[in-house]
Amino acid sequence: MSHHIGRSWGGPGHLEALCPCPLAPCGLVDRDNLDPECQQHPVGRMKTIRTGHAAEDCPGFGVSLTEAIGDTELARIAVLDVAASEDADHGDFLDALDAFRAAVEHEAAERIRHWEREAQTLLPLERGAARGAANLIDPEATE
Ligand SMILES: [Zn+2]
Numbered sequence: 001m002s003h004h005i006g007r008s009w010g011g012p013g014h015l016e017a018l019c020p021c022p023l024a025p026c027g028l029v030d031r032d033n034l035d036p037e038c039q040q041h042p043v044g045r046m047k048t049i050r051t052g053h054a055a056e057d058c059p060g061f062g063v064s065l066t067e068a069i070g071d072t073e074l075a076r077i078a079v080l081d082v083a084a085s086e087d088a089d090h091g092d093f094l095d096a097l098d099a100f101r102a103a104v105e106h107e108a109a110e111r112i113r114h115w116e117r118e119a120q121t122l123l124p125l126e127r128g129a130a131r132g133a134a135n136l137i138d139p140e141a142t143e
């Protein structure tokens with residue numbers, strides 16, 4: 001039986017977002033469909049697997065959150081790259097900071113949307129409030 005696995009506690013994280021393995025529908029990676037070049041997930045890398053489930057228990061959503069987490073990590077690295085560059089000016093630095101802020105806000109909204117989809121017992125009013133909060137933070141997302 002196939003398993004979806006990840007290296008972060010409690011769900012997919014930036015290691016899944018930024019590795020070359022194809023993402024399962026939940027945002028984790030499929031143990032039977034790993035990229036051999038991946039430095040994180042193949043058994044031979046001897047890395048700790050901290051989360052997972054059988055494919056038949058997959059919630060079927062989570063890729064958009066995983067991608068948002070990965071985008072935040074890349075934007076964070078980009079800020080450091082600009083800060084370390086001798087050619088970058090204040091405008092470049094502000095652009096990198098704005099991109100990082102946008103990535104953080106998108107990730108925050110995706111976390112709220114993911115929480116709302118995952119929750120089993122919310123009242124309709126609570127679901128509406130969660131969606132409204134996510135859309136206030138990140139109005140461009142359509143999910
Ligand atoms: Zn991987």
Ligand SMILES: [Zn+2]
Nearest residue numbers: 004024026058
């Ligand atoms: Zn899954």
